[in-house]
Amino acid sequence: MRRLLRARDRIDAASHEDWPVARLARVSGVSQAHFARAFRQAFGMPPHRYLLTRRVERAAALLRETDASVTDVAFQTGWSSLGSFSRTVRDVTGKTPTQLRAAPAGPPAMPQCYLRAAERPDLKIAVSEKRRRAAVITPASHSKEE
Secondary structure: OHHHHHHHHHHHHOOOOOOOHHHHHHHHOOOHHHHHHHHHHHHOOOHHHHHHHHHHHHHHHHHHHOOOOHHHHHHHOOOOOHHHHHHHHHHHHOOOHHHHHHOOOOOOOOOHHHHHHHHOOOOOOOHHHHHHHHOOOOOOOOOOOO
């Protein structure tokens, strides 16, 4: 568990960096397969989904608390393109980055740790799977009536 916590702490400290499983496994000192399996078992989600959650949380905070442009926030939080940033944020939170910026913060009397926990993205399934489930697929009709 200590080794997994070391890798998780590295992700938390530098979520804007690329963290492939190979790099995280090296940080932990275990094999890639063991790391991926143990991380998911310990934290309830795969390493990539954990990283994505942290990036979205950080982006939401930057959008609400700073005047930085959406593009700047995307690059500061580790995305390489504005399109993938916007699409992922919308898929995870249900709001576009601009809507997140306009959304009022929670009540000031509530401790920030509770607010962050309540606003934490719910990534029980992969973002791509979420998109597939939301897409309405209708088969094209190729039959002709004569």
